[in-house]
Amino acid sequence: MVTTPDIPSHDVANHDASEALADRIRRAEAKGTPLRFVGGDTKAFYGRPVQGEPLSTREHRGITEYDPVELIVSVRTGTPLRELEAALAANGQMLPCEPPHFGENATVGGMIATGLSGPRRPWAGSVRDFVLGTRLITRQGSEQRFGGQVMKNVAGYDLSRLMVGAQGTLGLLTEVSMKVLPLPGASRSLHLDMPLNDALGKFSEWGRQPLPITAAAWLDGALHLRLEGGPSSVAATAERLGGDELKAGFWEALREQQLAFFSAEDPRALWRLSLPNHTPVLELPDVAQTDVLYDWAGAQRWLRSDLDADALREVVTRAGGHATCYRGANGQSADMPFTPLPSVLEKYHRNLKAELDPKGIFNPGRLYAAF
Template identity: 55%
Template sequence: MRQDSQAHDHSAVLIEQVCEAIAARAPLFIRGGGSKPFPGRQVDAAPIDTRAHRGIVNYDPTELVITVRAGTPVSELDDVLDDSGQMLPCEVASFGGAATVGGMVASGLAGPRRPWVGSVRDFVLGCRLITGQGRHLRFGGEVMKNVAGYDVSRLVTGSFGCLGLLTEVSLKVLPKPRATRHIEVDMPAAAALAQLAAWRRAGLPIAGACHDGATLHLRLEGGVESVRGAHARIGGAGADSTFWRALREQRLSFFDDARPLWRLSVPPTAPLIELPGPCLVDWGGAQRWLKSDASAKVVRELAQRLGGHATGFSAVASGEAFHPLPAALMRYHRALKQQLDPYAIFNPGRLYADF
């Protein structure tokens, strides 16, 4: 079992800062590594920095659970797990070592393996949170359970810091696969989506599928024989693993385009349609990255036509990065915000202008 020094427990300092902000009714902008300024609106508030609050709280590899402080770099978490032959399956980006665990959970942004293993939310077992009343509460734990009718640890995942300040997270981890193989198959994108649907029905051990406009990149994971058999069935040339790291860290040449970056989240079976700019098809078709100068209205209408929604991952003309919510759903968001952050202290306007 591993436990780091308590010297990096800065929760008392963070609680004091939050209480001072509440007393002054002065909003706070929660800052981790600053690796994800987008998606979301810019927050005009005093920063509260979580990076000093870091380290492993508890890790027993036999239990497949790790508890870490929010300011811990994702790269450090990955290294600790790797030393024990384990991993966080949702494969989040470290963005050059800047990304923190708190930012990982607050953004909920998973990597290429997500459709086959689950989202960041699926691996969050519990958390500690400083609320808008200045209380330091624990939700969930090192087993799955609800508290007071809400699974708050799941609700804060993807909330972009609007519900409270994360100080600690318990995560479910898994052993690394016994065998991994990376292959490339030259085929058109439409044919690739059809093949992926057939391979999905056949239960092939695919754990990554991305089409870059000319080539289908596949990652196979599982038992040795299962991976070998799948490669024999699919064909294609062997490749190395560098593509997947570059994809999750947004370092492929596709992302160098200066135009705004959009993420379209659609059903994996959604047809390929002409989009106003270059497109990278990830998640076996369910995530489509788009580089485009088109207006937010045009991009969102295209996403809706495909049965999904669009999120701006860089500055967008409308100022609203996230797809507008129906009025009824926005009421639920406001009610939850009111319960956890009644004075609107945390990241006001990050998700939506009036939230």
């Protein structure tokens, strides 16, 4: 097993600030003072603005355990995401969910709190799929551990994975244990000029075949593919599918929303539509093909539009999906970024929040205004 001091090629800062964080939470709970958790603050736009005293996790950092043979790493949540990825890459490994950074200061905690995944997600899995266990500071200021470091420890009701995407509304994450995977032996990306409907048909056709595809997107009249795996398999598939070599850096630019499609100069709202596989083109008024970027083989679609939020969500819901407003018009935060919860699901959310945070001190209103 490798621990932080034994990783020779990367200077990963190591500092346990859990007691100081716990003390701050105990005092906030006693006074009923709302707290706004802050890591790298690169994903602050995601969700509703939080009014509360900032509590930074940046000093709580470091890889606490790393076993490259068992493909398991445990890391404090204030650790910069780039440092974790560099340590894994030095051992020929990676975070398979390919999480976005959205800035140099992105932390592991932000990755877990938002649960956002990159282009590889449909083929490898989401952030939640690779979480084995977590440490959490509760409202009483005690640090609790949920799950463990092996998959068999996370059977049943899994509170550790429940924290993925909760955006700090249930407690302060201090450490996470994750499964990692080896880097692919070969990688090649292709650009194929193709109409949208043809591309959607190819997504469906190729999804039924054992092809080494790990990313598939359609933008500006072209299908973009990434092939990863054994060198012979990648080479044979590339020859079979044809097309041109895709410009280097495309997938990172897509993951980090640095393509021209995501330009901040576009005053329209940016929407993320999550849809079932093989969903056809949605009938949305005044939406051109150039207003939509199809990712995850069409299951995730980015939309630039001034459509009314309720009307858009009605269309997406009828198709079996949901719509999230990443950024409102002119880059402003949306008042209701997430799809309203059905009454039964909202009841469970309220009950869970009331159980773990009855005074509402943890990132109040971050997900929904009511809690």
